[in-house]
Amino acid sequence: DAGITQSPRHKVTETGTPVTLRCHQTENHRYMYWYRQDPGHGLRLIHYSYGVKDTDKGEVSDGYSVSRSKTEDFLLTLESATSSQTSVYFCAISESKGLGSEKLLFGSGTQLSVL
Amino acid sequence: GESVGLHLPTLSVQEGDNSIINCAYSNSASDYFIWYKQESGKGPQFIIDIRSNMDKRQGQRVTVLLNKTVKHLSLQIAATQPGDSAVYFCAENAGGTSYGKLTFGQGTILTVHP
Numbered sequence: 001d002a003g004i005t006q007s008p009r010h011k012v013t014e015t016g017t018p019v020t021l022r023c024h025q026t027e028n029h030r031y032m033y034w035y036r037q038d039p040g041h042g043l044r045l046i047h048y049s050y051g052v053k054d055t056d057k058g059e060v061s062d063g064y065s066v067s068r069s070k071t072e073d074f075l076l077t078l079e080s081a082t083s084s085q086t087s088v089y090f091c092a093i094s095e096s097k098g099l100g101s102e103k104l105l106f107g108s109g110t111q112l113s114v115l
Numbered sequence: 116g117e118s119v120g121l122h123l124p125t126l127s128v129q130e131g132d133n134s135i136i137n138c139a140y141s142n143s144a145s146d147y148f149i150w151y152k153q154e155s156g157k158g159p160q161f162i163i164d165i166r167s168n169m170d171k172r173q174g175q176r177v178t179v180l181l182n183k184t185v186k187h188l189s190l191q192i193a194a195t196q197p198g199d200s201a202v203y204f205c206a207e208n209a210g211g212t213s214y215g216k217l218t219f220g221q222g223t224i225l226t227v228h229p
Contacts, residue, residue, distance in 0.1 A: 033215050042204060042219035043159070058216065090158050094215050102147045102208040104215050106158035 003027045004107035006091050012113045019078040021110050023091030025071075031094035032074040033058075033104065034066065036087040043090065049074055081114040088112070127226045134195045136223045138188040138205035145207040149217065150179060150190045153202045162190070162203075192225075200227045 003026040013019050023032060033048040035058075045058030047066040055066050063085060065077045078085055088111050092104040128134050140148070146167040151159035165172045165179045165188075172179050178191040188205050202224050206217040 031215055040221060042221045043206075043217070044219070045216055048215060092215065102215065102217070103149060103161060103164055104217060105161065106151075108156075108158050 004091055004093060004105065006089075006107040006110050008110060009108065010111045012115065013081050014115055015082060016080050019081050019112065019114075021076040021089055021091075021112070023074045023076070023107060025074075025093050027093075028071055029093040029096075030071070031096075032068065033092040033094075034064075034074070034076045035090045035092060035106075036060065037090060037109070038087050046076065046089075081112075083114050086112060086114045124221070125224045125226070127228065128195050130195060130197060130227055130229050132195055134190075134192040134199070134225060134227075136190045136192075136203050136205075136225065138190075138220055140186050140188060140205075140207050142207060142209055142218070143186070144209050145218075147208040148179070148181060148188050149206050149208075150177075151204045151206065152199075153204065153222070155201075159204060195225075195227050197227045197229055200225055 005024045007022045031050055034046040035043040036046055037043045044060045046060055046064050047055055047058055049055045049068040052068055052071055055068060067075045088109045090109045091107040095103040095105055149164040150162040152162050153159045163174045163177050163179045165181050170181055176193045180189045192199055202222040204219050204222045206219045208217055
């Protein structure tokens, strides 16, 4: 999966607890993205990063925060998980290492269940 | 906001047949379109893409057709194989500096029978 590692692959947590998902890439790509996938909605953009410490919101950013302290890692945090955040989360990188590119390469996903 | 949609949520074909998966889009500003294949338990895998200045693009066993007049996109798979069974997503990008801000359709389930 294009040198992208997501961890954990599966997570079960309780409502109100904080959760952090990690995306690690080994190929020094500048642009990284977090998407969520839900039945009937396809994939929707949560947040993205265009460089270290440079992030911005996507379509469904409420309830999520991100951080990127180094090029290879992009973290997604649910400060207080809710059942509506039960989903499959995908990290993606832009194919181009420097300038942005529309073509994205996706990781294997994290299945998150909030009970 | 504008979004990409699919005409058919499921498609069943026999091995060896050609498959056509359709997608409608509504954002006239979109200038880049992409198809992904997703197998169960895996992330989306790139198949083929096309820019709005093109009508057709071919890859290995796959062809993407773009009709900007009716805002329609299709993916053709030649000689479909059981390994092609998956969910197929189309996605669009509105252009400009919106790198990676893809808007996805809901997906079409393709089932190939031996």
